[in-house]
Structure formats: C-alpha cells, structure tokens
Amino acid sequence: MRKIFLYSTAAFLALSSCREEESVIEIKEPETLELQNSYDDQAIQKYMAAHYLDTLGNIKPFSDTDPADDNYLSLLQLNPVTLPSGVIYIMRDGAQPNPGTPIGETDIIRLMTNVTTQVAADVDGEVKFTSTFTFKNTISGSGNPDVDPLYYYAPQSVLDAGTTDASKQRSFYEIEGFREALQYFEAYDIPDSENYTLQGVIIVPSRAAFARDAHANYTGYSMRNRTLVFNFQVYKTTPRP
Numbered sequence: 001m002r003k004i005f006l007y008s009t010a011a012f013l014a015l016s017s018c019r020e021e022e023s024v025i026e027i028k029e030p031e032t033l034e035l036q037n038s039y040d041d042q043a044i045q046k047y048m049a050a051h052y053l054d055t056l057g058n059i060k061p062f063s064d065t066d067p068a069d070d071n072y073l074s075l076l077q078l079n080p081v082t083l084p085s086g087v088i089y090i091m092r093d094g095a096q097p098n099p100g101t102p103i104g105e106t107d108i109i110r111l112m113t114n115v116t117t118q119v120a121a122d123v124d125g126e127v128k129f130t131s132t133f134t135f136k137n138t139i140s141g142s143g144n145p146d147v148d149p150l151y152y153y154a155p156q157s158v159l160d161a162g163t164t165d166a167s168k169q170r171s172f173y174e175i176e177g178f179r180e181a182l183q184y185f186e187a188y189d190i191p192d193s194e195n196y197t198l199q200g201v202i203i204v205p206s207r208a209a210f211a212r213d214a215h216a217n218y219t220g221y222s223m224r225n226r227t228l229v230f231n232f233q234v235y236k237t238t239p240r241p
C-alpha cells in the first residue's frame with residue numbers, strides 16, 4: 001500500500017448525501033491520515049453491524065420497524081477477513097463458483113457490481129459514514145457485467161495518454177485495495193445474460209483507495225478520504241493478451 005505522509009492542514013469539505021431531501025453536511029477534514037484511518041475503521045465496523053446480505057447477496061440495511069430481516073446475520077457475523085492494509089473482504093457462503101477460476105493479477109474481468117462510496121467523519125461527536133454516493137452499479141444500470149473497468153486495471157495506452165505525472169501512474173486510476181482483496185476470490189464462467197448471485201463484499205478504506213492523492217475523475221466529485229464498498233460477482237476472467 002502506498003504510504004502518504006504529507007498533507008495539508010484541516011480544510012472544510014461540503015459533503016452532501018445522495019438523497020435529495022438531506023441538507024448539506026459540513027465536515028472538518030482530520031488533520032492527519034492517522035485520524036482519518038481511525039474514523040474509517042470505526043465507521044466500517046458500524047456499517048457491517050447495520051447491514052446484511054439478502055437472498056441474492058445484495059447489501060441491505062437492517063430495518064428498525066420491519067421484522068422481515070430479523071433472521072439475517074449482519075456482515076459482522078459473516079466471517080469478515082481484515083487484511084494488513086485495512087481492506088476487508090467477505091465471502092458469501094454458498095455463492096462461490098465450484099469449480100472456480102483463479103483470478104490472475106492481469107486477467108480481463110467481467111464484474112457485476114454495486115459499489116458505493118462514503119466518507120467517515122465525526123458528525124456531532126459520532127464517527128460514522130456520511131455523504132454516500134453510488135460509484136458504480138451495473139445491476140440497476142445496464143444489467144450486464146462491467147468489462148475490465150479502469151478502476152481495476154489501467155492499460156498502458158491510458159497511462160501513455162496521461163497529461164500529468166500523476167495521470168501516467170496506475171495509482172491514479174486503480175483502486176489498489178480492491179485489486180488486493182479480489183485475489184482471494186475465484187471467477188465464475190457464465191454468460192453475461194445470466195442472472196446474478198453476488199458472491200461477496202470488499203470494503204476498501206480510504207487509505208487503500210485514493211486517500212488524498214490525485215485520481216481519475218470517475219464520478220464528477222472528489223474521492224478524497226472516501227471508503228468504497230464493493231458488492232460484486234465475477235462473471236468470468238480471461239487472460240490478458
């Protein structure tokens with residue numbers, strides 16, 4: 001993982017939720033990465049305690065009023081594995097390919113995904129995720145897997161076309177923590193037209209994503225300090241030519 005030590009002092013970031021009815025929340029950025037990392041880890045634990053996987057493997061929040069989800073286990077109870085980088089992955093029981101195909105580090109992949117991104121912050125004395133947006137959702141979008149997304153693998157042609165020193169580096173595009181955790185999963189070998197059964201979750205804290213570095217403009221808003229939650233299925237992999 002990249003080690004980043006020098007950052008600007010605290011700045012105010014105006015962060016708003018994707019839900020239109022919520023007002024903009026003004027958050028003071030932690031002065032150090034160490035504090036941001038602590039916020040990330042605390043917010044991730046709360047997130048896992050408050051969410052479960054439905055029958056298709058979609059991440060859902062527990063309801064305080066609907067008893068229909070009372071028999072589901074929280075993500076915290078699904079044997080999450082924490083890597084030294086802080087990345088967490090969860091393999092959904094009964095949803096892994098058998099036999100599966102090992103995912104090579106440079107393979108071309110086909111991903112069915114729902115990816116959200118959020119910022120861990122201290123809001124009125126409570127550390128939690130706020131400013132949640134959709135990073136990528138092929139389930140509610142095209143309904144087809146995403147083929148070799150740039151956040152997974154930046155080809156040399158893209159690096160060569162970069163106009164700044166930063167944009168000539170893979171770290172400008174690739175989400176390192178996602179690539180790291182994906183190696184623990186195996187790929188299916190199914191057609192794009194087949195219905196999904198999401199096989200797991202990868203949670204990438206900001207330090208294993210873009211942290212406070214320059215990065216590609218994926219969404220039109222800054223990915224600074226943002227944690228990402230990947231809910232996904234690898235439909236197929238093929239060796240990269």
